[in-house]
Amino acid sequence: MEKNLYLKDSLLNIEKDKNKKQLVLEKALYFFLEEKDSAAVTLLKNTEIERYILEKSDSFAQNKKYKTEKTKKLYENNNELQEKISQKEKQILLWQHIFQSELSENQSLQSLFKATQAHNKTLENIIDSLQNELLTIQESHKKIEFINDKGDKVLYYGEVKNETAQGFGMGLVEGKGIYVGEWANNLRHGKGKYIWENKHVYEGDFVRGKRQGFGTYTFDTGQKYVGGWSEDLREGEGALYDEKNKLLVSGIWKKDKLISKN
Known part of the structure; x- marks a missing residue:
């Protein structure tokens, strides 16, 4: 049955190539279209067209086997590729987690650094104030002698x-x-x-x-x-x-x- 299907496809592909076998092809095609496969096959027997079609049929089978093996190989390669992609995605997620952790830690350090800066600024202001007060005291406090x-x-x-x-x-x-x-x-x-x-x-x-x-x-x-x-x-x-x-x-x-x- 699969071979008959291929005969239909082959006849359709060579239908445009008009030659001396044109009438035979057209008639065989008609039989196939009318679901009269046995009549079409009988018509084509003992002709060069039959040999041509059989050769194409064998070539089709080999080609189909090749394509099947190639498809299987591609499928295996695709699975391998998907596995590699999955591993890479896991690595990316891991690195994202590490990056987020480091970012959070860095933000905490930045907050602590800013708080320390503010605290240091306050201490600097206090020290400046005390220094100014001390200077004022030094300027206003003296040793004198009087009656x-x-x-x-x-x-x-x-x-x-x-x-x-x-x-x-x-x-x-x-x-x-x-x-x-x-x-x-x-x-x-x-x-x-x-x-x-x-x-x-x-x-x-x-x-x-x-x-x-x-x-x-x-x-x-x-x-x-x-x-x-x-x-x-x-x-x-x-x-x-x-x-x-x-x-x-x-x-x-x-x-x-x-x-x-x-």
């Missing part, structure tokens, strides 16, 4: 303005004692602490070089007075305590004297 309102020589180190003690500083009063606290125009003014050479101590408010306001005066015996002051004298409400901080007396003071007990 106070009582004629005493004072060696002073601290904040200075217009070459006078102004602000916070320490003054050593020659032969008297030492004062640490606030100053204004070479006078103790504001909060401060004065320590005499006889170990008496006053800590509290000063106004224009004198004890004035509220403060605590501790004697060398350990007793202390806590209360109001005016012009270096006890004034107003105040209390006297012993060395063990036990209350001895409290009341109203006037020009350094107790005038009324509570």
Whole structure:
């Protein structure tokens, strides 16, 4: 049956080649078209056309076998190629995963680097601020020497303005004692602490070089007075305590004297 099909195809292919066998071919073709294969084959027997067709048929079979083997080879090659492509795709996916991981790690490092830069910038700003403040302190803090309102020589180190003690500083009063606290125009003014050479101590408010306001005066015996002051004298409400901080007396003071007990 397959051979008859090939005969049909061969006749169709050579139908255009008109020659002396034209009529035979046309008639055989007619039989094939009418599904009368046996009649067509009988017509073609003992003719050169039959031999030609048989040769073509053998050639067709060989060609078909060749093409089949070639197709099989191509199929095998295609499978091998697909396998290689699959392996390459897996490699590509692996490299993509590695790249994404490295990219994420790189982005994390970049974020950390930026945060570190910002932190360093903040530290630089703080350092610059401290350096400027230190420079200001160095420029404003000096060591000077002057005579106070009582004629005493004072060696002073601290904040200075217009070459006078102004602000916070320490003054050593020659032969008297030492004062640490606030100053204004070479006078103790504001909060401060004065320590005499006889170990008496006053800590509290000063106004224009004198004890004035509220403060605590501790004697060398350990007793202390806590209360109001005016012009270096006890004034107003105040209390006297012993060395063990036990209350001895409290009341109203006037020009350094107790005038009324509570």
